[in-house]
Amino acid sequence: MDHYDSQQTNDYMQPEEDWDRDLLLDPAWEKQQRKTFTAWCNSHLRKAGTQIENIEEDFRDGLKLMLLLEVISGERLAKPERGKMRVHKISNVNKALDFIASKGVKLVSIGAEEIVDGNVKMTLGMIWTIILRFAIQDISVEETSAKEGLLLWCQRKTAPYKNVNIQNFHISWKDGLGFCALIHRHRPELIDYGKLRKDDPLTNLNTAFDVAEKYLDIPKMLDAEDIVGTARPDEKAIMTYVSSFYHAFSGAQKAETAANRICKVLAVNQENEQLMEDYEKLASDLLEWIRRTIPWLENRVPENTMHAMQQKLEDFRDYRRLHKPPKVQEKCQLEINFNTLQTKLRLSNRPAFMPSEGRMVSDINNAWGCLEQVEKGYEEWLLNEIRRLERLDHLAEKFRQKASIHEAWTDGKEAMLRQKDYETATLSEIKALLKKHEAFESDLAAHQDRVEQIAAIAQELNELDYYDSPSVNARCQKICDQWDNLGALTQKRREALERTEKLLETIDQLYLEYAKRAAPFNNWMEGAMEDLQDTFIVHTIEEIQVRQLVPRRDQALTEEHARQQHNERLRKQFGAQANVIGPWIQTKMEEIGRISIEMHGTLEDQLSHLRQYEKSIVNYKPKIDQLEGDHQLIQEALIFDNKHTNYTMEHIRVGWEQLLTTIARTINEVENQILTRDAKGISQEQMNEFRASFNHFDRGEAEFARIMSIVDPNRLGVVTFQAFIDFMSRETADTDTADQVMASFKILAGDKNYITVDELRRELPPDQAEYCIARMAPYTGPDSVPGALDYMSFSTALYGESDL
Numbered sequence: 009m010d011h012y013d014s015q016q017t018n019d020y021m022q023p024e025e026d027w028d029r030d031l032l033l034d035p036a037w038e039k040q041q042r043k044t045f046t047a048w049c050n051s052h053l054r055k056a057g058t059q060i061e062n063i064e065e066d067f068r069d070g071l072k073l074m075l076l077l078e079v080i081s082g083e084r085l086a087k088p089e090r091g092k093m094r095v096h097k098i099s100n101v102n103k104a105l106d107f108i109a110s111k112g113v114k115l116v117s118i119g120a121e122e123i124v125d126g127n128v129k130m131t132l133g134m135i136w137t138i139i140l141r142f143a144i145q146d147i148s149v150e151e152t153s154a155k156e157g158l159l160l161w162c163q164r165k166t167a168p169y170k171n172v173n174i175q176n177f178h179i180s181w182k183d184g185l186g187f188c189a190l191i192h193r194h195r196p197e198l199i200d201y202g203k204l205r206k207d208d209p210l211t212n213l214n215t216a217f218d219v220a221e222k223y224l225d226i227p228k229m230l231d232a233e234d235i236v237g238t239a240r241p242d243e244k245a246i247m248t249y250v251s252s253f254y255h256a257f258s259g260a261q262k263a264e265t266a267a268n269r270i271c272k273v274l275a276v277n278q279e280n281e282q283l284m285e286d287y288e289k290l291a292s293d294l295l296e297w298i299r300r301t302i303p304w305l306e307n308r309v310p311e312n313t314m315h316a317m318q319q320k321l322e323d324f325r326d327y328r329r330l331h332k333p334p335k336v337q338e339k340c341q342l343e344i345n346f347n348t349l350q351t352k353l354r355l356s357n358r359p360a361f362m363p364s365e366g367r368m369v370s371d372i373n374n375a376w377g378c379l380e381q382v383e384k385g386y387e388e389w390l391l392n393e394i395r396r397l398e399r400l401d402h403l404a405e406k407f408r409q410k411a412s413i414h415e416a417w418t419d420g421k422e423a424m425l426r427q428k429d430y431e432t433a434t435l436s437e438i439k440a441l442l443k444k445h446e447a448f449e450s451d452l453a454a455h456q457d458r459v460e461q462i463a464a465i466a467q468e469l470n471e472l473d474y475y476d477s478p479s480v481n482a483r484c485q486k487i488c489d490q491w492d493n494l495g496a497l498t499q500k501r502r503e504a505l506e507r508t509e510k511l512l513e514t515i516d517q518l519y520l521e522y523a524k525r526a527a528p529f530n531n532w533m534e535g536a537m538e539d540l541q542d543t544f545i546v547h548t549i550e551e552i553q554v555r556q557l558v559p560r561r562d563q564a565l566t567e568e569h570a571r572q573q574h575n576e577r578l579r580k581q582f583g584a585q586a587n588v589i590g591p592w593i594q595t596k597m598e599e600i601g602r603i604s605i606e607m608h609g610t611l612e613d614q615l616s617h618l619r620q621y622e623k624s625i626v627n628y629k630p631k632i633d634q635l636e637g638d639h640q641l642i643q644e645a646l647i648f649d650n651k652h653t654n655y656t657m658e659h660i661r662v663g664w665e666q667l668l669t670t671i672a673r674t675i676n677e678v679e680n681q682i683l684t685r686d687a688k689g690i691s692q693e694q695m696n697e698f699r700a701s702f703n704h705f706d707r708g709e710a711e712f713a714r715i716m717s718i719v720d721p722n723r724l725g726v727v728t729f730q731a732f733i734d735f736m737s738r739e740t741a742d743t744d745t746a747d748q749v750m751a752s753f754k755i756l757a758g759d760k761n762y763i764t765v766d767e768l769r770r771e772l773p774p775d776q777a778e779y780c781i782a783r784m785a786p787y788t789g790p791d792s793v794p795g796a797l798d799y800m801s802f803s804t805a806l807y808g809e810s811d812l
Contacts, residue, residue, distance in 0.1 A: 070100025184212025266752035583652025762787035
């Protein structure tokens with residue numbers, strides 16, 4: 009079924025009960041249809057030397073019906089049956105109906121028997137379908153066709169006439185001015201339109217009908233009295249009669265076509281000029297922004313403090329997060345606009361657009377490259393400076409910490425070293441003090457490293473230009489001086505202790521001799537001490553504590569073992585499910601990829617198949633939810649690793665979202681293809697051809713680059729099938745040429761070599777007429793008149809220059 013069947017039949021062919029209701033509501037409608045349809049049929053039948061008198065009687069044998077179809081179609085029908093019997097008549101009528109059906113018309117409730125039986129309603133219905141198909145369907149005005157096209161044609165033609173407002177095919181025509189305006193627009197000499205009055209419809213209607221019959225060879229198809237006397241004239245009768253005007257003025261259609269072509273070309277030019285202006289403005293603004301931004305990024309003077317440098321980094325983050333992204337969009341839009349403009353110019357046979365000096369796409373790309381280069385270096389510099397300051401802050405903090413620890417350690421040490429406690433000590437106390445002093449000396453030696461580190465850090469802070477170096481140096485000097493002093497005092501105390509030890513050892517020797525003489529006492533004393541010590545060791549608090557800790561540790565180990573077993577069960581449970589779900593998602597993604605490439609059947613079949621597929625995917629959701637539940641248990645148990653699977657919950661979530669997004673996008677792509685197909689009238693066969701071409705997208709390198717510039721203006725490296733369809737349907741579109749535009753102006757100029765301002769204003773819409781007048785040079789040929797304009801050079805300029 010073609011476009012007519014799907015649209016026209018539904019819009020204008022009424023079901024059987026509507027025909028009944030029409031005729032019951034207003035018998036005048038049937039009368040109008042009989043007269044109009046009879047006259048219309050005779051206007052064609054007379055070319056074959058015959059006519060009909062009675063519409064329901066004269067078509068009953070099918071012979072004149074077949075003849076009518078041959079005349080209006082210019083084709084031969086099957087040979088008619090010459091017999092007089094009912095079966096022969098039915099056969100002939102069926103041949104006629106079959107021919108109508110072969111032209112894509114669906115005949116609703118119309119059968120041969122009713123026509124042969126002289127059924128008025130059915131006969132009128134059949135003639136109406138013939139009128140629709142052969143007189144109205146092929147009317148086309150500004151991409152509007154059939155009934156709407158005819159209505160638009162009437163509106164365009166009668167627009168300049170006061171008191172005429174054509175909105176429909178019934179009451180808009182009752183006063184007759186619409187018919188008169190149509191005639192006057194094309195043949196102003198036939199009617200004195202200025203003398204017509206809106207309140208005299210009979211005169212207006214009869215004037216139009218008489219003039220049309222006498223001068224335009226359009227037979228009278230309506231009665232003025234019937235139209236005036238009917239509340240709402242029959243739409244089908246009016247449409248039929250008005251379509252005769254359209255066809256009668258087909259010669260005048262050349263001027264209409266010429267004006268339409270010029271309007272189309274001028275509209276393209278105006279749009280292209282706007283795109284050029286937009287490009288220049290956007291390019292200029294973007295280059296200016298880059299010019300201002302680069303010096304800011306090139307400024308590499310460091311700040312002294314971490315806070316100041318972090319503010320610089322924050323400014324840079326604002327630039328990356330807030331200021332640059334809109335400029336990235338602008339640059340992208342600029343390239344899209346440029347590619348779109350170049351494509352439009354190429355498709356309309358115009359020369360390529362050359363931006364003004366310094367504003368080429370390549371200039372912007374170069375400037376952008378410089379911006380990104382200094383931007384990259386700037387960030388590295390900022391981070392290095394921050395790292396330097398961070399290291400300085402870290403070193404300074406380390407210096408402070410080590411200095412504080414050292415100062416705390418040295419606190420009181422000088423006083424301790426200066427005390428004279430050895431002067432009243434016994435020999436054993438002296439030995440103890442010496443042991444203690446040796447321990448202190450070891451401790452002091454160990455702290456030597458820290459003092460050296462403190463000095464080394466202070467040195468490094470000096471070398472790295474730390475802003476607070478003076479106070480660091482002062483503190484370091486104080487620590488070093490104190491350290492030297494501690495060393496001197498330590499040496500002095502050791503010497504004093506050793507002198508005292510020697511003195512007391514001499515005294516002790518005397519005691520020893522005395523002790524030898526008191527040996528029995530000493531033996532008893534030693535035994536008693538040994539006994540006392542043994543008893544004390546056995547019953548230490550530490551031993552008691554150990555005995556208590558062992559059973560506690562066993563209990564903790566048992567509990568930990570149970571917890572780890574539970575955790576392992578959770579890991580295995582999650583791993584088992586994830587190892588099924590992960591590959592399932594991957595498989596589905598691959599299947600969608602294959603489906604979107606293969607795409608068998610009609611687009612509706614594909615859509616249905618994809619929606620079922622989507623349903624099966626959505627039905628898998630409970631398994632994802634179950635896994636989420638297991639994942640939550642794992643998180644609550646503070647488990648961070650799982651050797652039983654390579655899939656994390658995040659992997660699964662991202663995969664699942666990608667899967668849903670991909671199937672939704674694939675469905676949307678098919679829906680958009682259906683819209684594109686219907687809008688552009690692309691057949692299923694063409695869609696299949698486009699799909700095959702898309703799947704085997706392989707052309708020469710230069711041609712490939714050209715195509716890519718159209719189908720991938722964003723340079724994303726991805727071509728959607730939708731973009732490819734748009735490209736393919738553009739590639740096959742008709743284009744105008746300078747010669748055709750020149751020829752169109754010649755028609756509007758009445759074959760003259762120039763066109764006048766008045767002619768332009770009469771034939772073109774106001775804005776486009778003024779566009780031409782402003783740009784056309786005066787005509788200077790030998791036959792020139794005042795107000796004459798040179799349309800020839802203008803037509804050439806449209807195609808020969810990119811900027812008028």
